[in-house]
Amino acid sequence: MRIGFIGLGTMGEPMAARLLDAGHAVTVHNRTRAREEPLAARGAGRAATPREAARAAEVLCTMVSDTPDVEAVLFGEDGAAAGLEPGAVVLEMSTIGPEAVRSMHARLAEQHVSLLDAPVSGGSEGAQQGTLSIMVGGEEAALERVRPLLEVLGKTVTYVGPSGAGQVAKAMNQVIVAGTYAAVAEGLALGLAAGIDVEAAHRAVSGGAAGSWGLTNRGPNMLRNTYPLGFRVRLHRKDLGIALDTAAALGVPLPVAAYVAQLETGLIKRGFGDEDVSAIARVVREQAGLES
Amino acid sequence: MRIGFIGLGTMGEPMAARLLDAGHAVTVHNRTRAREEPLAARGAGRAATPREAARAAEVLCTMVSDTPDVEAVLFGEDGAAAGLEPGAVVLEMSTIGPEAVRSMHARLAEQHVSLLDAPVSGGSEGAQQGTLSIMVGGEEAALERVRPLLEVLGKTVTYVGPSGAGQVAKAMNQVIVAGTYAAVAEGLALGLAAGIDVEAAHRAVSGGAAGSWGLTNRGPNMLRNTYPLGFRVRLHRKDLGIALDTAAALGVPLPVAAYVAQLETGLIKRGFGDEDVSAIARVVREQAGLES
Numbered sequence: 337m338r339i340g341f342i343g344l345g346t347m348g349e350p351m352a353a354r355l356l357d358a359g360h361a362v363t364v365h366n367r368t369r370a371r372e373e374p375l376a377a378r379g380a381g382r383a384a385t386p387r388e389a390a391r392a393a394e395v396l397c398t399m400v401s402d403t404p405d406v407e408a409v410l411f412g413e414d415g416a417a418a419g420l421e422p423g424a425v426v427l428e429m430s431t432i433g434p435e436a437v438r439s440m441h442a443r444l445a446e447q448h449v450s451l452l453d454a455p456v457s458g459g460s461e462g463a464q465q466g467t468l469s470i471m472v473g474g475e476e477a478a479l480e481r482v483r484p485l486l487e488v489l490g491k492t493v494t495y496v497g498p499s500g501a502g503q504v505a506k507a508m509n510q511v512i513v514a515g516t517y518a519a520v521a522e523g524l525a526l527g528l529a530a531g532i533d534v535e536a537a538h539r540a541v542s543g544g545a546a547g548s549w550g551l552t553n554r555g556p557n558m559l560r561n562t563y564p565l566g567f568r569v570r571l572h573r574k575d576l577g578i579a580l581d582t583a584a585a586l587g588v589p590l591p592v593a594a595y596v597a598q599l600e601t602g603l604i605k606r607g608f609g610d611e612d613v614s615a616i617a618r619v620v621r622e623q624a625g626l627e628s
Numbered sequence: 629m630r631i632g633f634i635g636l637g638t639m640g641e642p643m644a645a646r647l648l649d650a651g652h653a654v655t656v657h658n659r660t661r662a663r664e665e666p667l668a669a670r671g672a673g674r675a676a677t678p679r680e681a682a683r684a685a686e687v688l689c690t691m692v693s694d695t696p697d698v699e700a701v702l703f704g705e706d707g708a709a710a711g712l713e714p715g716a717v718v719l720e721m722s723t724i725g726p727e728a729v730r731s732m733h734a735r736l737a738e739q740h741v742s743l744l745d746a747p748v749s750g751g752s753e754g755a756q757q758g759t760l761s762i763m764v765g766g767e768e769a770a771l772e773r774v775r776p777l778l779e780v781l782g783k784t785v786t787y788v789g790p791s792g793a794g795q796v797a798k799a800m801n802q803v804i805v806a807g808t809y810a811a812v813a814e815g816l817a818l819g820l821a822a823g824i825d826v827e828a829a830h831r832a833v834s835g836g837a838a839g840s841w842g843l844t845n846r847g848p849n850m851l852r853n854t855y856p857l858g859f860r861v862r863l864h865r866k867d868l869g870i871a872l873d874t875a876a877a878l879g880v881p882l883p884v885a886a887y888v889a890q891l892e893t894g895l896i897k898r899g900f901g902d903e904d905v906s907a908i909a910r911v912v913r914e915q916a917g918l919e920s
Contacts, residue, residue: 434822457836471832473824494832497824504822505829508815512838515811515884522882523804526871529878530726530796532765532789537797540763540786544749545859546804548840567837579818586821588916590814592807592884624880 337485339363340393342386342409342416343430344371347456348399350464351429351489355397356380358488365389386410390419395482396426402574403432410440422448425478427485431455433578434473434500434507435585441474441499450478453499455506456490459567467491471509473501507579513613514576514596516550521617524558525624534559550614558617566612573600573609629777631655632685634678634701634708635722636663639748640691642756643721643781647689648672650780657681678702682711687774688718694866695724702732714740717770719777723747725870726765726792726799727877733766733791742770745791747798748782751859759783763801765793799871805905806868806888808842813909816850817916826851842906850909858904865892865901 337360341352344366356362356378363381364372365388372382383389386409390396396416398409406428410417420426426444428437428451437453444451452474462468468490472479479486479495486493496505523546527534538555541547557563576597583590599619608615629652633644636658648654648670655673656664657680664674675681678701682688688708690701698720702709712718718736720729720743729745736743744766754760760782764771771778771787778785788797815838819826830847833839849855868889875882891911900907 457833457838459837469832469836471829492832492835494828495825496828496832501822501824501829504819504824505832508819508829509833509836509838511818512811512815512833512840512843515814516808516838516840518884519804519807519811522807522885523800526803526875526878526880526882527796527800529880530793530874532793532796533787534800536786537763537788537793537800540761540784540788540797541749541801541804543784544761544801545751545841545845546749546801546808548804548808548842549837550840551804553837582822583818586818586916588818588821590818591887592810593814595883595887624878 338392338394339485340383340389340396340416342389342397343399344375345399346460347463349375350460351399352380353378354466354488355485360485363389363393385414386416387414387419390416393420393424395485396420396424397429398426399429401430403436406430406432406440411443417444417447420447420449424449425482426451427454427482428452429454429456431506431575431578432503434503434582437473437503438500450475451499452478452482453502454486455502457506457509470494471496471502471505473497473503474499504582506575507582510572510575511579511590511593513550513572515592516548517554517614517616518592518596518620520548520551520555521558521620524555524617525620525626528621528626529624554614557612557614561618561621563611563615563618566614568610569600569603569613569615570609572613573597573604576600630684630686631777632675632681632688632708634681634689635691636667637691638752639755641667642752643691644672645670646758646780647777652777655681655685677706678708679706679711682708685712685716687777688712688716689721690718691721693722695728698722698724698732703735709736709739712739712741716741717774718743719746719774720744721746721748723798723867723870724795726795726874729765729795730792742767743791744770744774745794746778747794749798749801762786763788763794763797765789765795766791796874798867799874802864802867803871803882803885805842805864807884808840809846809906809908810884810888810912812840812843812847813850813912816847816909817912817918820851820913820918821916846904846906849904849906853910853913855903855907855910858906860902861892861895861905861907862901864905865889865896868892
């Protein structure tokens with residue numbers, strides 16, 4: 337397929353590379369143009385603007401940082417919307433708010449372009465290995481057309497409902513990550529403070545009802561009080577902000593997620609925003625008076 | 629081995645049965661004596677008092693409800709301590725406070741009896757199938773003597789430190805369960821309120837960083853708003869109380885666990901104490917105005 341791909345960060349670059357390697361005709365664009373070069377060396381076309389990247393594309397993928405970036409890429413000066421032809425599909429894979437997605441979806445529908453929100457989880461490792469989990473909202477017919485592309489990028493592609501639903505599912509993911517990691521951090525802090533063999537206790541509780549991906553994969557780092565990436569605190573905080581705004585608009589109180597967001601706000605202020613999100617254990621440990 | 633076993637509730641009864649089936653000479657005692665009968669029919673001896681159950685026992689297991697029950701069984705009128713011979717080992721498998729355990733350990737040490745705290749996780753199903761996770765505190769030499777018994781009861785037996793450490797590990801387990809379940813409940817409530825295909829979203833997020841035993845095994849019940857056992861809210865609340873008291877004595881704040889304990893307090897008052905602990909989702913859903 338003819339694919340335009342906008343946004344070549346730590347997620348977008350390996351995703352675009354996978355699409356190229358799968359034999360698609362990919363034209364890339366990135367705000368910092370130099371990031372296009374490695375992909376161009378592998379056969380990608382380069383576009384000077386989002387509009388040019390969209391021209392003649394059957395599918396336009398966007399993988400940028402936040403709602404204003406997606407707005408600018410699609411509807412700003414030389415934005416992609418001006419280049420898209422009727423019948424094209426926009427695969428919006430950034431994590432942004434469901435309301436913003438629905439608004440973009442409606443604007444593009446006027447020019448007979450279908451926008452799917454398809455945020456991902458699985459991190460840069462998942463992007464490189466094609467093992468992302470992709471949650472899709474929008475028209476099912478549009479999803480079926482782009483499914484072969486998504487299967488190059490992810491190991492699971494899940495349709496979760498109309499426009500915006502993919503972003504809600506991503507918000508659910510980040511809310512659950514927040515509370516689960518906080519739970520792990522609290523449990524481990526208790527063991528550390530009590531002076532028991534906490535590595536042994538970690539093993540003992542990992543296999544039962546307390547078990548989680550976070551306990552198994554982030555617990556050991558929490559015990560060492562080191563937080564290599566992973567997924568950055570500042571990005572998780574951005575995503576939690578979207579989740580909490582979405583929840584507030586729906587009248588859904590999320591006290592645990594809101595609490596974790598506060599911990600993350602403090603971590604970012606103190607310079608820990610580029611650590612892994614499991615760094616919330618840093619604060620939980622500090623609150624317990626454990627040496628840092 | 630000659631084993632005394634005190635406390636034949638939903639956990640103790642199948643545990644004593646497994647020890648019998650493994651060929652040990654087991655003498656049982658239960659406050660409500662009629663509960664001894666099925667085990668007696670399978671070959672167990674019956675003791676009229678804890679003291680009698682302890683007489684000639686190489687190992688005395690206790691599996692009762694709470695600290696006062698253990699106190700009464702060991703040191704009350706006709707208590708087991710009066711029947712234990714020097715060299716015996718007490719396997720205290722109830723979930724009680726680490727401080728209480730250390731005090732009992734010291735009292736029994738005076739008569740050359742070694743007490744191991746060996747609380748379990750895995751529920752009645754784990755007790756029946758011998759797949760409990762057993763966390764052990766106390767003298768390692770005593771553990772090595774009783775390890776063959778523990779391996780009849782559990783699939784993992786983990787030594788976590790001196791007297792009381794097993795109870796700390798159990799407290800860690802219950803703290804992590806509390807926050808993990810709350811995280812799952814919050815995430816699912818968001819999806820339900822947004823009206824997306826939340827079963828599909830549940831599948832999509834279960835395999836990644838949001839994944840947990842609770843999400844996989846209790847999430848579907850939370851979506852249905854039905855909470856079959858499992859592990860009772862009232863027992864988890866008791867265990868969280870121990871964990872929070874232990875943490876407070878150590879100066880460790882556990883805000884997420886404390887919040888969940890409050891939810892459970894309300895559930896018990898309203899008659900939901902015998903539901904599974906995943907019923908904390910009942911409150912999270914209600915707070916979001918979701919129909920019950």
